[in-house]
Amino acid sequence: MSGLYLILENGTVFAGESFGAEGEVTGEIVFTTGMTGYLETLTDPSYHGQIVLQTFPLIGNYGVIPADFESVSGGPKAYIVKTPCQVPSNFRSEGNLGTFLKEKGIVGLYGIDTRALTRIIREQGVMNGKITAAPPGEIPPEEIRAYKIQNAVQSVSCTVPALYKADQTKYTVALFDFGFKENIKRELLKRNCAVWVLPYHTPPEEVIRLAPDGIMLSNGPGDPAENIAILENLKVLLQTGIPIFGICLGHQLLALASGFQTYKLKYGHRGANQPVKNLKTGRIYISSQNHGYAVSQESVDTGVAEPWFVNVNDRTCEGLWYQQIPAFSVQFHPEGCGGPQDTAFLFDLFIEKLEGKKYAAG
Known part of the structure; x- marks a missing residue:
């Protein structure tokens, strides 16, 4: 795991840690309030082109259950949680969240103040963001702002x-x-x-x-x-x-x-x-x-x-x-x-x- 930044189009920066797939990604940031159902979220094609933020602080505690997937390949571009569960406990579980994200090519970010990020979106509206290892000053806000979901x-x-x-x-x-x-x-x-x-x-x-x-x-x-x-x-x-x-x-x-x-x-x-x-x-x-x-x-x-x-x-x-x-x-x-x-x-x-x-x- 290594350090990552989330840079919003309004210039706000959050510093966190990487889990899941490596790389950088730009997308539209949206939040979901579900306490459960994270597997359905991660396999829902409706999240195409988006970076999903979970407002519930602990995600991954019941593991990965393929029978609950909503699609084979569809889902968000990236995933943000406060705390990912490293050791899930469920008799149906066949893996953990970090491994699943790597397999699906979904960039993961954890350890940021998810409550503060949610409040920004609630008050200012949905906005684009970029998850990257590059220092914040190297990414111009205009580049992030220009992102648009196409051919969804x-x-x-x-x-x-x-x-x-x-x-x-x-x-x-x-x-x-x-x-x-x-x-x-x-x-x-x-x-x-x-x-x-x-x-x-x-x-x-x-x-x-x-x-x-x-x-x-x-x-x-x-x-x-x-x-x-x-x-x-x-x-x-x-x-x-x-x-x-x-x-x-x-x-x-x-x-x-x-x-x-x-x-x-x-x-x-x-x-x-x-x-x-x-x-x-x-x-x-x-x-x-x-x-x-x-x-x-x-x-x-x-x-x-x-x-x-x-x-x-x-x-x-x-x-x-x-x-x-x-x-x-x-x-x-x-x-x-x-x-x-x-x-x-x-x-x-x-x-x-x-x-x-x-x-x-x-």
């Missing part, structure tokens, strides 16, 4: 379609891979769905040729408004009458294809403790979230879609129920494998859509 969805999506079948297949679902998490697929297979995992750019005619009972729009990284070609394809699919369920980025893309707008949040929602309220029932759920953009509530045409869920903390849009087409979407993660799993029932609602049942948002 293209970088994490699969390149060829793949079919996965349940033991007793009853439905077929086309799952668009914008950087999907494995547990979305697991939840569909659990409900007797054959799942076609499709590349992000799959043309509408190819989707229709598969004759799916439903379409899933997955989570993924980046600015949703940059995906112009995907939005054009979605506009065609919205006219087919095939039931659609969007999660996270999928929620945002469905909204944009319907004529609504999205915007970047100051520091986003990332963690497993985000309260969301069902506007139809008044019930509040605790949800898992990972996003830096949101659908503009003011841009939603209520003749096209009804606001369904709202974030209790900041009143941002967390779900839409479409009026004229068989579709709904949520900003949070009902498949959140690291927990909580309060909203997994949304997959059951999707199955009811596939069966052609009529029901109201609730």
